[in-house]
Amino acid sequence: xxxxxxxxxxxxxxxxxxxxxxxxxxxxxxxxxxxxxxxxxxxxxxxxxxxxxxxxxxxxxxxxxxxxxxxxxxxxxxxxxxxxxxxxxxxxxxxxxxxxxxxxxxxxxxxxxxxxxxxxxxxxxxxxxxxxxxxxxxxxxxxxxxxxxxxxxxxxxxxxxxxxxxxxxxxxxxxxxxxxxxxxxxxxxxxxxxxxxxxxxxxxxxxxxxxxxxxxxxxxxxxx
Numbered sequence: 001x002x003x004x005x006x007x008x009x010x011x012x013x014x015x016x017x018x019x020x021x022x023x024x025x026x027x028x029x030x031x032x033x034x035x036x037x038x039x040x041x042x043x044x045x046x047x048x049x050x051x052x053x054x055x056x057x058x059x060x061x062x063x064x065x066x067x068x069x070x071x072x073x074x075x076x077x078x079x080x081x082x083x084x085x086x087x088x089x090x091x092x093x094x095x096x097x098x099x100x101x102x103x104x105x106x107x108x109x110x111x112x113x114x115x116x117x118x119x120x121x122x123x124x125x126x127x128x129x130x131x132x133x134x135x136x137x138x139x140x141x142x143x144x145x146x147x148x149x150x151x152x153x154x155x156x157x158x159x160x161x162x163x164x165x166x167x168x169x170x171x172x173x174x175x176x177x178x179x180x181x182x183x184x185x186x187x188x189x190x191x192x193x194x195x196x197x198x199x200x201x202x203x204x205x206x207x208x209x210x211x212x213x214x215x216x217x218x219x220x221x222x223x224x
Contacts, residue, residue, distance in 0.1 A: 002165045008167060010193075016091070017090065019043060021082075026054065038061055059074065106219070112137040170187075170190060173199065174202070186206045188207045
């Protein structure tokens, strides 16, 4: 088994506690477009597949029927609102910064791959984590297939000169586990995010951890 040289992290629910932020801007966009808001906890399952999928899920939940024009209109409002204040109600999970710094001290590359729009994802990362800690930070953007397609994860590995079998893919949802498996990487499901253990197990997470610092022991075990 290859030693771990690269850890690729999901953003929402893994590196950043963004549930309240997503729900706030999503509900503000719904209200602006004449729809009712959606309860906070519903966003645990609506978020994770990219902004367009989030818009469709929101419209299906609150309005029932919708058109692609409705999706585009809602997305435009959501993006405008989110880009205006990307750190609103957003924090790093306790212990995450220290864990990441310890991994870098071991010579392990760090990267972020998210289905969150690239501009917002970059803004969140720049505010939450020290500059230079992450070798790559990619959100959803034109020309790069969104997760669970493995394209983004494989691109990061190639750019850093790392083999897929030398990577851990770390996330909190079924999408993340599918992404890592499709890329040929070992997957780590985290229990502090949007979803639960059952979803991670059903999607064949190689490992499941309860706290960020648990990742250090896991990496050490996988690099013996």
